[in-house]
Amino acid sequence: MIAAVTAAAVLAALGAVATGLKTHPGGDPTSAPAPAADTGPSAGSPAPLSPPGAAPVAADVTPSGPTGAADQGASAPITVTVRPSRRDDPECNQYVIDRPPSEVPRPPAVVDAPAWVAKTGAVAGHYQSIGLTVQGIGSDTVVLTALNVRIARIAAPLAWNAYSMGEGCGGGVDVHSFDLDLDAARPRPVVFEGSTGLPLKVSERDPEVIEVNAETTSHDVSWYLELEWSSGNRTGTLPIGLGDGAPFRTSAVKGRPLYRYPTGGKAWEPSPFQK
Template sequence: MTAAAVLAALGAVALGLKTHPGGDPTSAPAPAAAAADVTPSGPTGAVDRGASAPITVTVRPHRDAECDKYVIDRPPSEVPRPPAVVDAPAWAAKVGAVPGHYLSLDLTVQGTGSDTVVLTALNVRIARIAAPLAWNAYSMFDGCGGGVGVHSFDLDLDAARPRPVVTGGSTGLPVKVSERDPEVIEVTAETTSHDVSWYLELEWSSGNRTGTLPIGLDDGAPFRTSAVKGRPLYRYPTDGKAWEPSPFQN
């Protein structure tokens, strides 16, 4: 499982670029103390909980991450200009940013050996729900857009029982992967009412083995997304030199 650290008690989310094999300690489930607070929001009846999963998962910001918003506990004068997508993790960590409204992820899944692995289902587990953060919101770009990937899911974090739903035009799962044939799964999680901490769980099967691989941040913490409705929204014009109030207030 991959991604970079969350700062200030999950106050900042920055997605990392490292890949951990199933046997790496960071790909194990969250520590027992944290797991006790996690509420399942999907089926999890698998045997293998990740320690020996025959797959690796690399988590990166989605290619349209320049469309994202962040909530930051700083005034505009103390927030650096928006970064390039590739530099977003370091930028977000530096300013203690939390993804606002939605978080878009690309999960690159690859087998660790010659055997074919079937990815059978994608689930979500909610670790924490709270009132949205009362911070300023910052838009990474003035406009955006993009197509739907082959394996794409939308995730409504405000639902009574959140679950990934196949995006229109996408084939979803199951899908086969191997060491030579990775697949990319796109996930867009959205909240308009809460501050939500959450994990993904990827169910797999290979031969007579089945299991579930938890996916979260690099240090074992969950992803985090906060609503931005009603928060002051700022943008950084393409040719500008400072943040300014966005004409598209939430």
């Protein structure tokens, strides 16, 4: 089971807001199209996994759970704000970056995380923990019936350096917490022991926070969440990702050179906790 993760300095810059899907890195709302599955690697990314000798192919992009729905995206009577979670637990907060330590700025303050990630091209390493604040629109109560995962792309782990924002793992569990094994044959959110899953009621006056703790030890995974809902005689599925329709992205760090920036230090240095 995936450990609940927090970060003292900063987590991956996941901030997003979804209404239908309105998203923006850093948590500031802006209009964005609903996410679409990647059909292949982006520039500078490794090719998806494929059998030896075979041409690279895109990973299966079918949802990892049931997604039948009458309403999609913009008509959903809920808003979902996506933000980093577990900020006060640093060791689980790692990034992989295609730069040597001399070219990576020191760890940023939390408010500066989005700009730092954008500047360095950082990708969440090993763990990615996000919180979804779900709130109803209008006076009607909305029931959140299921949370599913859609894997957009799976590739070999990024062959980049890993950078840790601190050392040590641990922390508590939110009321509605899910673990997500991105290496599973069909990844799906699993309710964390002692937590409460779905269904769950929300309204304009009574929002709820759902935490998702994703982990990969073997791949570079691009993925979306899909939140199923019902309200009266309406049902639907709300896709959740980053701004501009981009998916969340998490890469394994095992075997990669790991660096840390010591408190009071002036440069990145090799971490004693190499994996």
